[in-house]
Amino acid sequence: MDGGALYRSLQRYVLTEQQQEFNGYPRPHYDKDRAVINSKNITQVRSMPGVQLAPDKRICDRCGTIFRVDNKGMPINRGDPCSYHWGRSYQRRGYKTPYTCCSRDSNSTGCTINQWHISENLDNLKGFVRATDKPQPVDGNYGVYALDCEMCYTTEGSEVLHVAAVSSECKTVLDTLVKPSNPVLDYNTRFSGISEKDVRYVTTTLRDVQDILLDKFCNKTILIGHSLDGDLRALRLIHDTVIDTSVVFPHSQGPGFKRALKTLCQVYLNKNIQKPGNGHSCVEDATACMELMMRKTKNW
Numbered sequence: 001m002d003g004g005a006l007y008r009s010l011q012r013y014v015l016t017e018q019q020q021e022f023n024g025y026p027r028p029h030y031d032k033d034r035a036v037i038n039s040k041n042i043t044q045v046r047s048m049p050g051v052q053l054a055p056d057k058r059i060c061d062r063c064g065t066i067f068r069v070d071n072k073g074m075p076i077n078r079g080d081p082c083s084y085h086w087g088r089s090y091q092r093r094g095y096k097t098p099y100t101c102c103s104r105d106s107n108s109t110g111c112t113i114n115q116w117h118i119s120e121n122l123d124n125l126k127g128f129v130r131a132t133d134k135p136q137p138v139d140g141n142y143g144v145y146a147l148d149c150e151m152c153y154t155t156e157g158s159e160v161l162h163v164a165a166v167s168s169e170c171k172t173v174l175d176t177l178v179k180p181s182n183p184v185l186d187y188n189t190r191f192s193g194i195s196e197k198d199v200r201y202v203t204t205t206l207r208d209v210q211d212i213l214l215d216k217f218c219n220k221t222i223l224i225g226h227s228l229d230g231d232l233r234a235l236r237l238i239h240d241t242v243i244d245t246s247v248v249f250p251h252s253q254g255p256g257f258k259r260a261l262k263t264l265c266q267v268y269l270n271k272n273i274q275k276p277g278n279g280h281s282c283v284e285d286a287t288a289c290m291e292l293m294m295r296k297t298k299n300w
């Protein structure tokens with residue numbers, strides 16, 4: 001399939017404006033560098049409906065504790081570390097399954113302790129960028145890429161540590177570590193595979209990455225990813241043409257639930273990714289998303 005045909009066959013999977021909103025994607029604000037995010041369906045973000053928190057208070061996304069921060073966003077700890085489960089517990093026909101991390105009961109206290117509580121701060125939505133219009137190419141192909149990031153938690157919420165993009169031929173076109181802009185509270189090493197020593201001498205900033213991406217993409221370039229909303233929030237990128245493999249391959253229990261990328265790869269690609277102990281690899285995850293969509297278009 002040539003580039004133009006591929007682009008056209010993928011168009012049917014592009015999220016509508018409503019789907020982007022529903023899934024917590026950053027959408028344009030009338031202030032140029034800001035974004036609007038509907039946090040209702042972002043599973044990892046905890047909120048208490050109807051509860052208005054003081055400006056120096058946050059709800060921990062991991063354990064649900066309300067904690068205070070100083071004027072730089074640094075948590076003020078009074079000897080209460082964050083105790084949480086890094087795995088998940090699923091709702092199954094009226095009961096909750098044990099946590100996948102430690103097999104303990106869904107009501108049990110956390111199996112993992114971190115010094116700081118963390119919170120994806122959705123109030124400070126500045127510094128967002130957006131790809132521009134480009135004239136239509138002769139073959140109608142504005143480009144197709146898959147994207148994946150690893151994130152850490154800083155005093156300003158999720159920030160990118162590692163970003164990768166692959167082309168529709170699954171060639172790596174970007175694979176770079178990024179220096180977080182704010183003090184890091186948790187490197188999320190279990191998932192990111194990255195620790196402080198890996199980014200100590202990194203000088204690439206988010207701004208640099210945004211420049212690289214905007215250079216490659218226009219607003220009609222198709223970006224593919226698995227729950228790409230989190231990646232775009234961390235990249236501070238508003239994008240109109242997005243395919244989300246967690247939406248294309250829906251969960252049997254409806255839109256509030258998501259299947260893991262690892263599961264989709266086992267089921268549809270007969271491929272085992274994210275092997276234990278390795279941390280996630282951005283290139284591997286981005287490639288997996290591209291392959292899933294390739295398989296989908298061929299099936300149709």
Ligand SMILES: [Zn+2]
Nearest residue numbers: 060063082117
């Ligand atoms: Zn916590």
Ligand SMILES: [Zn+2]
Nearest residue numbers: 085101102111
């Ligand atoms: Zn656990």
